[in-house]
Amino acid sequence: MRPVLTLARYQALMLVRNPAYWLSALLLSGLGILVFGLFFSNPAGPRLGIVDDAQNAASARLISSAEALDAVNVLIDDREEQLQKLEDGERWAVVVLPPDFGEDPLLAGVEIWTTDNDDFTSLTGVGIIRQLLVEAVRSAESTGIVVVEAPVDGQGSDRFIDVVLPGQVGLSLMFGNLFAASMLAWWRYFGILKRLAAAPVSPLQLIASQLIVFGALSAIQATMLITAGSLAFGVPIRGSLFLIALIVAAGVLALLALWYTLVALLRSPIAVNSVATLTAFVMMIAGSSYLPIEDPPVFLQPLVVAAPLTHFNSALRSVINDGDGISEVSLELAVLGAWTAGLLLVSVRAFRWSTDD
DSSP, X not given: OHHHHHHHHHHHHHHHTOHHHHHHHHHHHHHHHHHHHHHHSSSSOOEEEEEESSOSHHHHHHHHHHHTOTTOEEEXXXXXXXXXXXXXXXXXXXXXXXXXXXXXXXXXXXXXXXXXXTSHHHHHHHHHHHHHHHHHHTOSOOOOOEEXXXXXXXXXXXXXXXXXXXXXXXXHHHHHHHHHHHHHHHHHHTTHHHHHHTTTOOHHXXXXXXXXXXXXXXXXXXXXXXXXXXXXHOOOOOSOHHHHHHHHHHHHHXXXXXXHHHHHHOOOHHHHHHHHHHHHHHHHHHTTSSSOOSSOOGGGHXXXXXXXXXXXXXXXXXXXXXXOOTTXXXXXXXXXXXXXXXXXXXXXXXXXSSTTO
């Protein structure tokens, strides 16, 4: 165990003193979160659904007043569609105007649907809608409005930044751990690994030392990105932090195992970097780093399904965006574990200490 910890300590010092590593590991995903957070953190504003069964002067006044609010996006549709959108988290609130809207000063037939009447946003929305209704019928006696809850407990719509954040975490960890393969490839090229072999150090001990170092750095990267997304742009973390940590650990192991396999199979560090960069670029797209790929082309489906980054990002989104538990992400964890076991076995058995081996 002592050789592993000694190697880990020296590698950690090397990385701390290497600003290029931190730039490559954090800059791409950090900029991605910043750009998507600034431009897409709330692209449409609160969406108010209106079901206009009256289609008269009073309903026209209500719709005109609602559309005049800068922060509200008004959408007109039928009752069934609006309530379905509310259930799916795509509506802030829904107001249903009966055919006699404007004739009854008590507004007894008007309905206001929200996802949660105890939520501050819903309460604020109901207050605004009540005021718009009163102004539309020009009555101070409007007391019969019915406020009802949505058929299911909605949790609010996912913004673009909410969906992008887990993918950017996966993207950052993929490129950050790519440096581990590059480091080993160049150490082998310059004969450093040959000297370590004379120490003696086994391939498993060398890989274990890197798992410690890059695992710790990955935990720091993931924590920084998730915290930044949550604090700066209000991305909700709906699932267990422990489960997120477990997914990050499983994803990092799978990605490192993939890079170690390339180092074991390829001799030249240039070849390792080229193939690893190409592989990372393909996984960045196929792995749904920016948006989930719902229906990929037939010829790309095996790649999308097989890529470890696909399962990594999918598990993170399930926990962060949907609040899923371990049972819902067990398949993704099992796939990542299978990738790790298979690739580590190949990399350890095919490992070469020098380019002459």
